[in-house]
Amino acid sequence: MDLSIIIPLLNEEESLEELFSRIDTVCTSHNFSYDVWFVDDGSTDNSWGVIQLLSANHPQIHAIRFTKNYGKSQALHAAFAKVKGDIVITMDADLQDFPEEIPGLVSKLKEGNYDIVSGWKKKRFDNVVTKNLPSKLFNASARKVSGVFLHDFNCGLKAYKRQVVKSVDVYGDMHRYIPVLAANAGFKNITEKEVQHQARPYGVSKFGANRFIRGFLDLITLWFVSRFGGRPMHFFGAAGTLMFVIGFLAVLGLIVNKFIALLSKDYGNLIANNPLFYIALTMMILGSQLFIAGFLGEMLIRTNRERKNYYIEEEF
Known part of the structure; x- marks a missing residue:
């Protein structure tokens, strides 16, 4: 199989027939x-019925239906486990992504032997205030933090080598950061290609402004996990040890100062009267807790389990 094309969707019944028709025309030509x-990520309209009708005449169509809306990341994760094409294309179902871009993405992926070619919607037809400006800020932050230099992390139109999608674990809202997850897994040959964009012809967007807040929080999580996810002791253990040592040295200094006071026959100099004593004890306790957290983290990452927190209602 040359291509596997993954299309997550939520209430997109109006666009599905046209979308598949254009995909079929492009791939056939x-x-x-x-x-x-x-x-189908828990659609409440007739999207599943449209997919069933299309599949009756087109055996190349497969589908997964979730019992409820779990999110785009879970939809991609479920499909990544199923696909068998040498190249995997992801795209949105709302017709804002052009199926006619597929040959260009495939060509660039092969010519440069890239692991990922990400679409870049350089000219967008979204609302400037609610989408364009926040998107530019979000992408700039993502480039700075992740070290992966893409202009449009959130573009749904991407091409991957099959081994890439089989190696990344997409969860939460991490679909925005699949190139970062891939880079962390060793697939660093990533580039982008400018693609067309158009205003949504049907329906309304399923993503609100709060997606950018979640995106920034996920970015912080991803940065931490990419740096310390495999070695939590390096973060918690180091911080805990430093705090414990500082607290211990402070207590030791207070004890030495107490002995000096006793030698000077100053019996009123009580350690417990010094606020530094309680600060030092607090630092020692917190340091011990951080060290234990790092140790427990090291134990937990040795417990491997498949991440699957979605439930499939139907599949064909």
Whole structure:
């Protein structure tokens, strides 16, 4: 199989037939062998019925239906486990992504032997205040923190080598950071390609402004996990040890000062009267707790389990 095309969706019944028709035209004209994976993320409209009708006439269509809305990351995670194409394409179902961009993404992926080619919607047709400006700020922050230099992390139109999607674990709202997850897994040959964008022809966006807040929080999480996820003792243990040592030295200094006072026959100099004593004890206690947290973290990462917190209602 040349291509596996993954399309997560939520209440997009109006666009599905046109979307698949354009995908089929593009793939047929370029002699791509392909299949399409629709992932219905708990739609409440007739999206699943449209997918079933399409699949009756097109055996290359596969679909997964969730019992409720779990989010785009879980939809991609479920499909990543199923696909078999040499190249995996992800795209949104709202027709803001152009299926006609697929050959260009495939060509660039092969020519440069890239692991990922990410779409870049350089010219956008979204609301400037609610989407464009926050998106620019978000992407600038993501580039700075992650070290992966893409202009548009959140573009749903991407091309991957199959081994990349089989190696990354997409969860929470981490679908925005799949290139970062891939880079952390060793797939660092990542580039981007400018793609077309258009205003949504049907329906309304399923993402609110709060997605940017969640995105920044996820970015902080990703930075921490990428640096210390495999070695939590390096962070918690180091911080805990430093705090404990500082607290211990402070207590030791107070004890030495007490002995000097006793030698001078100053019996009123009580250690407990010095606020530094309580600060030092607090630092020693917190340092011990951080060290224990690091130790427990090291134990936990040795427990490997498959991440699967979605439930499939139907699949074909």
